[in-house]
Amino acid sequence: MLYPKVLLLQARRAGDPMAAHELACFVDRCGLPAAHVVPHDLCAGPPILARIREYDALMVGGSGDYYVSRRNLPHFDAFLDLLREVVEAGHPTFASCFGYQSLVEALGGEIIFDSVNTEVGTYPLTLTGEGRSDELFGSLPDRFNAQLGRKDRAVAHPEGVPNLATSQASPHQALRVPNRPIWASQFHPELDRKANEDRYRHYLDGYAPHMSAEELAAALERFDDSPEASDLLRRFMELVTS
DSSP states (O other), rough: OOOEEEEEEEOTTTTTTTHHHHHHHHHHHHHHOGGGGEEEEGGGGOHHHHHHHHHEEEEEEESSOTTTTTTTTTTTTHHHHHHHHOOOOOOOOOEHHHHHHHHHHTTTOOEESSSTTOEEEEEEEEEEEHHHHTGGGGGGSSSEEEEEEESSEEEETTTTTOOOOSSSSSSSOOOEOOTEEEEEESSOTTOOOOHHHHHHHHTTTHGGGSEEEEEEEEHHTOOOOOOOOGGGGHHHHHHOOO
């Protein structure tokens, strides 16, 4: 059987075990053999577009220590330039969390740091009208659970780019670039309940300065299953490679 190949862009500091954890999650949720999801370390600089075109799809993951609002990822401007090239080329792409925020920033939207409305755990999301009519997100129920772990959030999408889903704390949760096979979500479709809880425990020190002890403890009670969102990447791969 011939499997498609995916290039996964990762923004993780050197030695962070969550890089391998993230890679394994993308492999699992895409339903691909491990050798068919190839990681690329963004801290070493973004790849060139020609390399991306060697793969059937591009994916961009989250980040543990880097924030779009702070622009503290090494080579960040070059990364944004690459995302604009990917959009211009129309290469199949799915970006989550940090990847979503970076795409919003690259195309002219607005990302802010918002520790007051931090979303950590499993949250109910609601599709917008554009989401219900979207060929990928329209396969989700109108209301579905999703895994989140963020302090940055989008307050405005780029002009002409529809918002596909909302949550109570963050009205902008997903997008599709019009007329391109390019989607992105603030939530993590690559994570299930256990994987998100594992990641939360690993990055607990990063959340602690922005959450009370009660909020940190409550977050552990907020993890739940998210079967529909966790199946989104498999459906994305079917859609862009069929």
